[in-house]
Amino acid sequence: MTSASAISIPQSIVTVSQESADSTGHLINRSQLLTYKAALKSVRKEFKIDHDVPDDCIKLDVKCAIDEKVQFLTVSGPLEWEGIASEMKHVRFKLYKPAPGITAFKREDDVKDEDDVVAERVVIEVSDNSDEEDQGAAEHQDAMNVDSSNDKKPAYSTKFISKRSHNQVVQNWRAVNYDAPWVVPPSNLAKVLQDHIENATSPSDKIKLPDVVRNRLSPAEHEWLKARIGHMRSSVHERKVLVDEKLYDVLVKAHRPISQQINRHANTATMSRRIGEAYIFTPTQDFYQKWIASCPGCKR
Structure with a gap:
């Protein structure tokens, strides 16, 4: 186990920390974080998280080099994680208690x-x-x-x-989540968003939202969507909005x-x-x- 310091961190290493004031960042090889399942396993091992804690109670946030501000993005599952694994520079996790009355959250x-x-x-x-x-x-x-x-x-x-x-x-x-313009997009933006993602050639291209989308968003909503879309894979593999x-x-x-x-x-x-x-x-x-x-x- 290695503590993160102010030294320059190689591209092959990712800082991982817990969302708490007294948490010390640990340095983990990127190869151990390439999939969502592997990342959960590595976080459990590195921070000695009890096996009784369900995976659903571990929330992983990431920060990537393309982020314009100091912000973390909550990753929406394995596919999105794999799309940004090569770019993330800092992983932060938070532990939650299972929701009352919910027994389905087994590991x-x-x-x-x-x-x-x-x-x-x-x-x-x-x-x-x-x-x-x-x-x-x-x-x-x-x-x-x-x-x-x-x-x-x-x-x-x-x-x-x-x-x-x-x-x-x-x-x-x-x-x-008042900064979010929606849970999922409205149907009248589906085609323009689909075309935008499919035609983007780099992360920087993806965050340059089309005018028809940007013009209907507040500044806060614009930043929220840029953070979400910036970590989305350009290769959609027949997936639709x-x-x-x-x-x-x-x-x-x-x-x-x-x-x-x-x-x-x-x-x-x-x-x-x-x-x-x-x-x-x-x-x-x-x-x-x-x-x-x-x-x-x-x-x-």
Whole structure:
């Protein structure tokens, strides 16, 4: 274990620290931080985090060379992490307590790794039911069904957050994150944002937002979006912009258990991975956490 100092740090080394006044930064080789899972493992080992602490309770923030200000960005899952692993210069983490009443936040290592259960990458297919307003909890059966041969009714709970409760989570998140222009972009900006990301050739190109986007943002919102978009990979691999009118359906389907053998809803890391494999401009980690905390099927 090596403490960070004021000396010049090589490109192969990343400073890692805990978000607290008395935390000493540690120097970790970048090769141990190239994937989100590897970064969590390295942080656990370096800072001796107890194995009883779920992965969902460790939030990783990063700072990269392209940042114009001294700021950290919360990474939205494995895909976004891998897109900036070669550029990040400082990782900061914060430990959270599990949300009250939520028992679904087990460590992924405590059960069979979900990447082993589902060998192929999950593709999220979304039907546009934006006018659906359930009075109670949503009952979406077989959403995110990874076994197309299974036509039987699933044995696990299908109680999910209602559309009305979802809208309240969005409203509450926006009230706290007042610098954010949205949770996910509006549909009328989808094409211009998609084209912008696909045509960007460097991180500096990506943060030069198109006029049609920049002109509708406040200065604070502009800075927030630049930080988010600056760490996004230019190679989108057939992923599309996730827009607000599809967000509810996508979240519900990504939150479903991956199989009848694992009788629990998907946690933050799994939802982020599933959605990130199909979309860009996805929600932040803290939004996923607040959304899951409002799910009646996760409360025991």
